[in-house]
Amino acid sequence: xxxxxxxxxxxxxxxxxDDIPVPEPLxxxxxxxxxxxxxxxxxxxxxxxxxxYRGILGHEFVGVVxxxxxxxxxxxxxxxxxxxxxxxxxxxxxxxxxxxxxxxLGIVNRDGAFAEYLTLPAENLHAVPGNVTNDxxxxxxxxxxxxxxxxxxxxxxxxxxxxxxxxxxxxxxARSLAPVGCELLVVGHHEEKxxxxxxxxxxxxxxxxxxxxxxxxxxxPDRRGDEPQSExxxxxxxxxxxxxxxxxxxxxFETARRALRPRGTLVMKSTYAGDLTFNASAAVVDxxxxxxxxxxxxxxxxxxxxxxxVEVADLIDARFALADAVAAFERAQQPRALKVILExx
Numbered sequence: 001x002x003x004x005x006x007x008x009x010x011x012x013x014x015x016x017x018d019d020i021p022v023p024e025p026l027x028x029x030x031x032x033x034x035x036x037x038x039x040x041x042x043x044x045x046x047x048x049x050x051x052x053y054r055g056i057l058g059h060e061f062v063g064v065v066x067x068x069x070x071x072x073x074x075x076x077x078x079x080x081x082x083x084x085x086x087x088x089x090x091x092x093x094x095x096x097x098x099x100x101x102x103x104x105l106g107i108v109n110r111d112g113a114f115a116e117y118l119t120l121p122a123e124n125l126h127a128v129p130g131n132v133t134n135d136x137x138x139x140x141x142x143x144x145x146x147x148x149x150x151x152x153x154x155x156x157x158x159x160x161x162x163x164x165x166x167x168x169x170x171x172x173x174a175r176s177l178a179p180v181g182c183e184l185l186v187v188g189h190h191e192e193k194x195x196x197x198x199x200x201x202x203x204x205x206x207x208x209x210x211x212x213x214x215x216x217x218x219x220x221p222d223r224r225g226d227e228p229q230s231e232x233x234x235x236x237x238x239x240x241x242x243x244x245x246x247x248x249x250x251x252x253f254e255t256a257r258r259a260l261r262p263r264g265t266l267v268m269k270s271t272y273a274g275d276l277t278f279n280a281s282a283a284v285v286d287x288x289x290x291x292x293x294x295x296x297x298x299x300x301x302x303x304x305x306x307x308x309x310v311e312v313a314d315l316i317d318a319r320f321a322l323a324d325a326v327a328a329f330e331r332a333q334q335p336r337a338l339k340v341i342l343e344x345x
Contacts, residue, residue: 004018004117006020006115007325007342008056009047009057016322020056023119030065030122031065032120034116035062036135037058037344038339039328041270046107055106058105060141061141064345075128077127078302081120082102084097097295129306131306135313140302140305142172143312144296145169145172146169149269149296150180151296161185162240164243165270167193170188175312186205187204189335193336248270249270249272250277253268253276257278263288263289268291
């Protein structure tokens with residue numbers, strides 16, 4: 001059996017291996033030669049112990065099918081990351097992403113995309129349109145995750161929506177929400193990242209980390225009523241119908257929680273390696289809806305990328321060869337980094 005190179009995680013340590021067997025597909029699966037893969041915050045959290053995973057990391061990819069159904073062979077594809085059984089109660093009830101027996105690419109019991117080859121069920125794969133570049137296609141999975149918010153709740157033009165976090169996922173969430181026409185605001189710590197959103201007409205607030213002050217950038221949200229004010233400031237507190245937390249840290253969660261008006265909805269898009277504590281009494285008194293959100297609609301994401309309804313490729317921050325994958329992770333952990341790409345195939 002031939003071997004391949006891959007980035008291996010074990011006991012919290014990353015190392016490049018060249019002795020990993022090329023995966024053999026199970027019934028109904030296809031083999032994909034990986035062309036590009038993106039480093040996600042979930043990958044970083046896995047190295048910090050978010051989940052006891054051992055194996056090849058990576059779940060954002062574009063590749064070419066080398067073995068599988070004849071209709072897919074030779075096709076460029078992206079892939080949904082949950083491989084499901086179709087037989088458990090969750091699958092039978094129409095909740096396959098919560099399959100009780102699922103494996104998850106690069107996250108749960110299935111080797112991932114930071115390698116030369118991977119396997120996924122053929123039903124998980126989506127052909128990439130010819131006018132979509134690899135640089136764009138590699139964003140399908142995170143854009144789908146961003147779009148999942150609109151699958152779970154209705155976001156109306158009349159609503160006030162706050163996105164907390166200006167990183168990779170925050171950027172995609174804001175860009176996917178902007179076409180709705182809602183009163184959208186993004187708060188973040190990095191002026192250069194917020195500037196990317198401002199050029200798209202999205203309002204932003206710069207939160208300075210040294211003293212907690214805020215600088216308004218872009219059009220200010222319209223205040224409605226005489227709501228009580230406290231930190232994080234009059235532009236944010238108790239103003240928003242929906243707040244989306246994408247920072248993965250407790251301070252970001254608290255900013256999102258405080259920003260909500262009573263009976264608002266807090267959408268959690270982050271994974272946390274540690275425990276999260278918050279003022280549960282305030283959430284009860286204000287009747288806040290707390291909603292987890294993760295995987296989303298691939299077909300919708302691909303169509304949006306193909307139509308250029310959301311720009312994605314400008315979010316690429318750096319490129320590394322697979323041989324330099326450990327260095328790629330070091331770059332991805334820098335506060336000002338956006339999407340780091342591994343060039344594999």
